[in-house]
Amino acid sequence: xxxxxxxxxxxxxxxxxxxxxxxxxxxxxxxxxxxxxxxxxxxxxxxxxxxxxxxxxxxxxxxxxxxxxxxxxxxxxxxxxxxxxxxxxxxxxxxxxxxxxxxxxxxxxxxxxxxxxxxx
Amino acid sequence: xxxxxxxxxxxxxxxxxxxxxxxxxxxxxxxxxxxxxxxxxxxxxxxxxxxxxxxxxxxxxxxxxxxxxxxxxxxxxxxxxxxxxxxxxxxxxxxxxxxxxxxxxxxxxx
Numbered sequence: 001x002x003x004x005x006x007x008x009x010x011x012x013x014x015x016x017x018x019x020x021x022x023x024x025x026x027x028x029x030x031x032x033x034x035x036x037x038x039x040x041x042x043x044x045x046x047x048x049x050x051x052x053x054x055x056x057x058x059x060x061x062x063x064x065x066x067x068x069x070x071x072x073x074x075x076x077x078x079x080x081x082x083x084x085x086x087x088x089x090x091x092x093x094x095x096x097x098x099x100x101x102x103x104x105x106x107x108x109x110x111x112x113x114x115x116x117x118x119x120x
Numbered sequence: 121x122x123x124x125x126x127x128x129x130x131x132x133x134x135x136x137x138x139x140x141x142x143x144x145x146x147x148x149x150x151x152x153x154x155x156x157x158x159x160x161x162x163x164x165x166x167x168x169x170x171x172x173x174x175x176x177x178x179x180x181x182x183x184x185x186x187x188x189x190x191x192x193x194x195x196x197x198x199x200x201x202x203x204x205x206x207x208x209x210x211x212x213x214x215x216x217x218x219x220x221x222x223x224x225x226x227x228x229x230x
Contacts (some may be wrong), residue, residue, distance in 0.1 A: 035219070037166075044123070044224040045158070045166060045209050059217055095165060105213040106156035106171035113165060 002026035002109050004096050009114030016086050016118070022079040022096030022111055030054070030074040033099030035107055036081050038092035038116075046092075049081065050099070064090075086118045124149065124210055124222035131228040137198040140225045142210030143191055148220055150191035154213035157186060157195045160224075161206045170195060197227070205229040 008020040020036070036048040049060045049070040058070050069082040079096050093115050097107035125143040132138040142149065142157075149155055157170035168177055170186040173193060183204075185196045193212075197204055210222040 037221075045160075045211075045221040046123075047211070047219040047221060050219070061218060100168075100171060104171055105154045105219065106168055106211070107158075107166075108168050108171075108177065110165040110167070 002098070004098065004109055004111035006094065006096050006111045006114035009094065009116045011117045011119065012086055013120050014087060014118055017082070017084045018086065018116060020081040020083065020094055020096075020114060020116070022081075024077045024079065024096075024098070027098070029072075029077045032101070034070075034072060034079045035097045035099060036068075036070060036079075037095045037097055037107070037110075038090075039095070039113075040089075040092040043092075048094070051079070083116070086116075088118050090116065091118045092116060122220070124212060124220055126208075126210060126222035126225045128223070129226045129228065131230055132197075132200045133230045134200050134202065136200050137196060138200060138227065140195045140197075140208055140210075140227070142193040142195070142212075142222045144193075144212055144220070145191055147215040148212040149188065149193050149210075151215060152213050153188065155186065155188060155193040156211045157184075158209045158211065159206050160209065166209065200229050202229050 005023045030053045035050045051070045067085045071080045093113040095113045096111045098109040100106040100108045158166040160166040173188045174186040
């Protein structure tokens with residue numbers, strides 16, 4: 001069974017840092033682009049970042065560029081999101097999502113999400 | 121990276137059909153056949169229901185269909201069922217290789 005399980009969320013003060021993890025199983029991790037998508041409480045989905053299978057390409061939304069870093073460990077089947085200089089507007093549920101097989105830019109499997117709250 | 125435009129809410133009775141629109145620009149929806157749609161029930165993770173404008177994932181209901189004309193994509197749900205009540209989001213590939221979502225549409229089955 002294909003599974004994505006996020007962890008690492010919590011309460012952090014403005015300006016602080018947090019590292020999210022996503023443990024994957026049930027598929028060949030290195031064959032897929034992986035993404036982070038967030039959803040503020042009561043709001044819509046917002047794409048955050050993506051990384052390709054061999055980590056040679058990463059892309060970020062303008063709102064997190066320079067503050068967030070996406071990475072992966074293909075040996076351990078793990079996806080990460082290092083979040084620095086956190087702001088109140090970064091408060092959201094963060095989902096990791098698998099890129100559709102091949103070149104189709106869609107998200108075909110999602111984790112259950114981890115909540116990040118930025119507040120003093 | 122402005123969000124794609126979706127109606128905030130739509131409603132329909134069981135058995136009816138509804139359509140949700142998703143409007144972008146030539147830099148996203150209009151420029152590529154890479155629109156996908158997601159269904160999200162309260163407290164749950166989103167679920168892919170349409171990709172590449174009109175393709176359905178294996179095993180997913182054919183009551184859901186997608187289309188596109190110019191800068192606007194559409195999701196049609198036919199034969200509405202109570203379990204279709206959920207939030208629906210469109211997403212598109214963009215000219216800067218990022219992804220953009222719509223603001224979401226709440227579907228109410230009356």
